[in-house]
Amino acid sequence: MAAAPILEVESLNVAIPVPAGTLHPVQEVGFRVTRGHTLAIVGESGCGKSLTSLALMNLLPPRAARTAGRLALDGQDLLGLSEREMADIRGNRMSMIFQEPMTSLNPAYTVGDQLVEAERRHRRTSVTAARDRAVWLLEKVGMTGAGERLRQYPHQLSGGLRQRVMIAMALMCDPDLIIADEPTTALDVTIQAQILHLLADLQREFETGLILITHDLGVVARLCDRVAVMYAGQIVEEGTARQIFRTPAHPYTRGLLDCIPIPGKTRRGAHLGTIPGIVPSLVGSMPGCHFADRCPHASGACRSGPIAFRDGAGPGHRYRCVLSLPSGPARPDPAP
Amino acid sequence: MLAYLLKRLGIAILVALTVSVVTFSMIYLSGDPALALAGESATEEDIENIRRFYGYDRPIPVQYLSWLGRAVQGDFGHSHYLREPVATVIFERLPTTMLLGFTALAFALALSVPLGVLAAIRPNSLVDRAALTLAVVGQAMPSFWFALTLMLWLGIYWQLLPITGSSSWANFVMPSIALGYYVTPAVMRLTRAGMLEVLAADYIRTARAKGLRPMKVLFKHALRNAVIPVVSLAAVQFGFMLGGSIVIETIFAINGLGFLAWESIQRADLPMMQAIVLVLSVFYIVLTFLADMLNAWLDPRIRVV
Numbered sequence: 001m002a003a004a005p006i007l008e009v010e011s012l013n014v015a016i017p018v019p020a021g022t023l024h025p026v027q028e029v030g031f032r033v034t035r036g037h038t039l040a041i042v043g044e045s046g047c048g049k050s051l052t053s054l055a056l057m058n059l060l061p062p063r064a065a066r067t068a069g070r071l072a073l074d075g076q077d078l079l080g081l082s083e084r085e086m087a088d089i090r091g092n093r094m095s096m097i098f099q100e101p102m103t104s105l106n107p108a109y110t111v112g113d114q115l116v117e118a119e120r121r122h123r124r125t126s127v128t129a130a131r132d133r134a135v136w137l138l139e140k141v142g143m144t145g146a147g148e149r150l151r152q153y154p155h156q157l158s159g160g161l162r163q164r165v166m167i168a169m170a171l172m173c174d175p176d177l178i179i180a181d182e183p184t185t186a187l188d189v190t191i192q193a194q195i196l197h198l199l200a201d202l203q204r205e206f207e208t209g210l211i212l213i214t215h216d217l218g219v220v221a222r223l224c225d226r227v228a229v230m231y232a233g234q235i236v237e238e239g240t241a242r243q244i245f246r247t248p249a250h251p252y253t254r255g256l257l258d259c260i261p262i263p264g265k266t267r268r269g270a271h272l273g274t275i276p277g278i279v280p281s282l283v284g285s286m287p288g289c290h291f292a293d294r295c296p297h298a299s300g301a302c303r304s305g306p307i308a309f310r311d312g313a314g315p316g317h318r319y320r321c322v323l324s325l326p327s328g329p330a331r332p333d334p335a336p
Numbered sequence: 337m338l339a340y341l342l343k344r345l346g347i348a349i350l351v352a353l354t355v356s357v358v359t360f361s362m363i364y365l366s367g368d369p370a371l372a373l374a375g376e377s378a379t380e381e382d383i384e385n386i387r388r389f390y391g392y393d394r395p396i397p398v399q400y401l402s403w404l405g406r407a408v409q410g411d412f413g414h415s416h417y418l419r420e421p422v423a424t425v426i427f428e429r430l431p432t433t434m435l436l437g438f439t440a441l442a443f444a445l446a447l448s449v450p451l452g453v454l455a456a457i458r459p460n461s462l463v464d465r466a467a468l469t470l471a472v473v474g475q476a477m478p479s480f481w482f483a484l485t486l487m488l489w490l491g492i493y494w495q496l497l498p499i500t501g502s503s504s505w506a507n508f509v510m511p512s513i514a515l516g517y518y519v520t521p522a523v524m525r526l527t528r529a530g531m532l533e534v535l536a537a538d539y540i541r542t543a544r545a546k547g548l549r550p551m552k553v554l555f556k557h558a559l560r561n562a563v564i565p566v567v568s569l570a571a572v573q574f575g576f577m578l579g580g581s582i583v584i585e586t587i588f589a590i591n592g593l594g595f596l597a598w599e600s601i602q603r604a605d606l607p608m609m610q611a612i613v614l615v616l617s618v619f620y621i622v623l624t625f626l627a628d629m630l631n632a633w634l635d636p637r638i639r640v641v
Contacts, residue, residue, distance in 0.1 A: 059544055091546035098545075103538040107561045107637055153636040169546070334372045 005032040011069030044265035101162035105154035137168040160191035181294025232290035239317035316317035412611035433592035443516035456541025471521035483514035519573035530562035571627035
């Protein structure tokens with residue numbers, strides 16, 4: 001586990017000017033991803049997980065400003081790079097899979113054209129060699145008749161197939177890191193599991209780092225090595241998947257886990273947990289714990305100033321709370 | 337693709353037929369054509385002879401079919417005024433009008449598409465505002481007034497260009513600008529709107545996530561999708577320009593179809609006017625058809641329909 005991190009992020013912030021002030025959708029986010037491992041970033045809609053991923057790629061909307069203490073890919077600092085240098089890294093050493101397969105491919109060009117373009121932008125390969133790699137990758141992502149697929153247009157493919165094309169596209173240059181931003185949210189439930197297992201298999205085979213952004217904790221339990229839980233722009237808890245699921249420390253994480261029924265454990269007819277209240281506005285500055293207004297354990301100490309991370313149940317487990325670690329029996333894993 | 341082509345072709349032919357019916361009925365719009373031809377001093381017998389001579393005594397559907405049958409073969413009858421076959425006169429003048437139409441369209445597209453793209457890349461910037469001003473002014477200015485202003489400055493004060501005639505390329509510069517400027521605002525605004533919409537699309541983000549250079553993102557991935565509505569609009573605007581060329585050709589005394597149309601109206605030369613309307617309409621229909629084909633090539637999704 002002492003492998004060198006492929007991606008290091010420290011104190012990542014995103015600020016967006018809005019009419020009412022400045023929106024801070026991403027605040028002091030930091031994590032590491034090791035080669036061949038998967039980090040899940042989990043949180044509800046609007047918690048800043050997608051903007052975090054766009055900030056890593058430097059693909060934020062023009063008005064959004066990114067600052068960070070450190071952002072390094074395989075030891076190389078990304079913060080000082082010009083847009084031109086960053087473009088050399090995007091799609092090459094670091095690639096991204098988006099949430100909406102239906103609209104993420106250009107309707108005017110064939111699948112083959114868009115795949116070949118991804119490799120030839122960064123490598124001096126012939127069109128033939130790039131097409132061969134595209135066919136090989138389309139087979140890898142489980143598409144039949146890969147040779148003919150290259151000549152098809154996106155509108156001739158289903159959502160699941162388009163997402164497979166997006167995955168193949170992300171792999172064209174054999175990247176060190178893939179960021180998958182809710183890759184299955186827009187897909188049929190039956191297809192979701194296939195795509196996720198495909199991603200996990202490919203990530204092992206190609207030994208890339210993978211950041212999987214999702215709001216589905218079940219997915220996380222099955223596929224990910226480490227988990228970062230985000231709430232209102234901040235990481236509130238981070239640890240191995242086992243630590244997060246068996247000994248969750250932050251009240252928000254525990255609240256989230258209470259919302260999931262566990263097959264064979266949750267009694268029929270029993271009430272599932274809910275978290276009362278709504279997500280706070282992230283306009284302006286907000287001292288103290290972002291979760292305080294919804295937290296059953298909140299006290300004055302929670303609102304007085306920034307909350308530091310505490311060590312959790314084991315190595316690499318930390319959480320942002322004033323409370324000490326809750327005692328009691330470990331929880332069962334939600335996924336069998 | 338073939339099915340789409342045949343479908344569009346079928347529609348084009350139907351439109352052409354409809355236009356031909358309307359054009360044909362023009363003869364009867366101003367009352368009895370035989371009466372109009374014979375003049376005020378004609379006797380009852382003269383009128384009857386003229387009616388028989390031109391075949392106006394036959395049932396109207398028969399007249400239409402025989403007129404259409406001859407028109408399809410390029411025979412539009414004789415001019416009442418010039419004593420020449422209408423077709424000969426028209427095909428003599430047609431190249432001039434087509435040349436003017438294409439140079440005007442080329443000028444309009446060369447000005448409006450780049451400006452629209454620039455305005456979309458930097459919305460609300462100086463370029464965008466300047467382009468908007470240009471569009472508003474263009475939309476508000478009557479084309480005959482703009483043509484006369486051009487003439488006054490470029491032709492008379494500065495004497496850079498000839499003000500009338502159609503003998504050399506220099507004669508076409510001012511008319512092309514005057515005619516093309518008229519369609520610039522609409523094309524420019526649509527290009528801007530299309531580019532703004534396309535630049536916000538997910539596939540543009542994908543293209544950037546691949547690390548593609550901004551120029552490639554802009555011209556390969558964005559522009560192709562943004563110009564699809566522009567192509568359709570350009571075809572429609574070209575139709576307006578053919579109409580507008582009547583005014584512009586008359587002002588600059590260019591010997592084209594528009595000028596001929598104006599002359600024929602003055603002379604009440606019905607067969608000539610009929611033929612000009614029909615030829616211009618068919619021209620317009622062909623252009624719309626070509627625009628559809630171009631769009632099908634640009635956007636593979638259209639081909640399926």
